Amino acid sequence: MTIRLLLADDQALVRGALSALLALEPDLEVVAEVGAGDLVLEAVREHRPDVALLDVEMPGLDGIAAAALVRAEFPDVRVLIVTTFGRPGYLRRALQAGASGFVVKDTPAAELADAVRRVHAGLxxxxxxxxxxxxxxxxxxLTGRETEVLQAAQDGSSVAAMAAKLFLSEGTVRNHLSSAIGKTGATNRAEAVLIADGNGWL
Amino acid sequence: MTIRLLLADDQALVRGALSALLALEPDLEVVAEVGAGDLVLEAVREHRPDVALLDVEMPGLDGIAAAALVRAEFPDVRVLIVTTFGRPGYLRRALQAGASGFVVKDTPAAELADAVRRVHAGLxxxxxxxxxxxxxxxxxxLTGRETEVLQAAQDGSSVAAMAAKLFLSEGTVRNHLSSAIGKTGATNRAEAVLIADGNGWL
DNA sequence: TCCCTGCCATGACATTTGTCAGATGCAAGG
DNA sequence: CCTTGCATCTGACAAATGTCATGGCAGGGA
Incomplete structure (x- = not known):
């Protein structure tokens, strides 16, 4: 009885390589591969995998959001999140979304198959x-607005640009920014963005 | 006659997966794997691969710098750069460093082996x-100083902090920043950093 | 109901940032 | 020798940014 796998990663080369790696295990079988979060649910519907390996960083829907959708419709499909960045917030959100496992990409390759088996076993x-x-x-x-404002600040926008995008007054944007700067322990906007992002809060 | 490969990528999982993928090809053999740029040259000395697959983003020495070292000591070792980010500047610098090929990680997995063969054939x-x-x-x-100042600005430092780090006056730092902002077409520091980094200029 | 929190806003203030003009020194190239 | 580009600095100015006090409004407990 083989474990049926779905692979989701936006980088085709990595996706294919992981597929090759997992195919070496006799008890594992990759039944579907997708390159975007939006396609995950559809692929699960069609192929009914036992375990879904989802990358967090993907265009469209990210892996965590995809995990939530999958778990909502198919509670018996286990989700293993595989990601480049070990941001603390990612882990928290992944578990809240119903993921059973969380592996960063610099763990040894030999451990991945084991992780899959454990997740499949319900661990x-x-x-x-x-x-x-x-x-x-x-x-x-961060409050909802503070998060939004920091996200808007990620691309180097001015206060005026952010205010226009979020339909807020400039003063309000600066208030939220100031508050976010205080909460992150930063001394300016750019630092606050880095800290918040590093913690997976954005 | 198999092609001997060296793999360098800081993410163990990706490294192992690529190794598995390439091992599927009967004419390819992975003879060494390293997880840091500093270890590349040493591994080449020991294992004498035909082709070195190097990631750009690595701790310590980056893949491009490692490529230059390898080519200087072993001109007959071909270098194929494999990277996540298709930054224009990366390609330019990679070729200047003597790389024979440049592949981004979202190319299809099936093409990697072909790329290796072509590089090995001198193409x-x-x-x-x-x-x-x-x-x-x-x-x-960007001039040398402008580049340095933008690099220093990446972590959200204030002008005062950058001036202290680079042993410059605050006015000079601001002048370089202003110049860099003008050259990148940005409207502020943060945007200039994003643009320059996106082009691989930092 | 009252209180607290989050959200939105305004206005004022000090600080930081970005720009500009002007000046010096240095090195490379014609 | 002269020009050009880079790096350095100063001083000054306008614009953007960060902070603070204050107030209003809505929703969710106690």
Whole structure:
């Protein structure tokens, strides 16, 4: 009885390489590969995998959002998140979205197949170092608006541009920014963006 | 006669997966894997691969710098750069460093082996879309100092912090920043950093 | 109901940032 | 030798940014 896998990663080369890696295991079978989060649910419907390996960073729907959709429609499909960045907030959100495991891409290749098997067996797989980081960093202290404003600031927009985009007054944008700067312990907007993003809060 | 390969990528999972993918080809053999740029030259000395696959983004020495070292000591070792980001400046610098090929990670997995064979045969392998981008973006218009200042600005430092780090007066830092902002077509520091980085100028 | 929190806004203020003009020194190239 | 480009600095100015106090409004507990 082989474990049926779905692979989602926007980088075709990595996707294909992971597929090759997992195909080496006799008890694993890759039944579907997709390159965008939007396609995950559809592929799950069609191929009914046992485990879905989802990258977080994907165009369109990200892996965490895709995980939530999958779990909502197919509670028996296990989700293993595989990501480049071990952002604490990613782990928290992934687990809240119903993921059973969370693996960063610099874990040894040999451990991936094991992680898949454990997840399939109903166990949780979480990098212990990351788990402690997640506890330390905690949940995002930012309010909804503060988060939105920082996201808008990511591309180097001016206050005026952000105000226009979010339909807010410039003063309000600056208030939210100031508040976010305070909460992140930063001294300016750019630093606040880096800190928040590094924690997976954006 | 198999082609001997060296793999360098800081993400162990990706490294292992690529290794599995390439091992499927009967004429290819992965003889060494390293996870940092500093280890590339040493591994080449020991294993004498025919082709080295190097990621650009690596801790310590980046893939392009490693390529230059390898080519200087072993001119008969071909270098194929494999990277996540198709930054125009990366391609230019990679070719200047003596790389024979440049592949982004969202090319189909099936093409990688072909790219390796072509590089080994003495041909150049370059993503055509990326090549035109590189021509459009052109060489970095930034002077040495401008580049340094933008790099220092990447972490959200204030002018005062950058001045201290670079042993310059605050006025000078602001002048270089202003100049860089003008050259990148940005309207502020943060945007200039994004544009310059996106072009591979930092 | 009252209180608290989040959200929105305004106005005022100090600081930081971006721009500009002007000046010097240095090195490379014609 | 002269020009050009780069790097450095100063001083001054306008614009953008960050902070603070204050107020209004809505929703969710206690």
């Amino acid at each position: 949780r797989v979480v990098d212990p170092a990351l788990a402690t980081d997640s506890l330390i960093a905690g949940e995002s202290p | 150049r392998v370059v993503d055509p879309a990326l090549a035109t981008d590189s021509l459009i973006a052109g060489e970095s218009p």
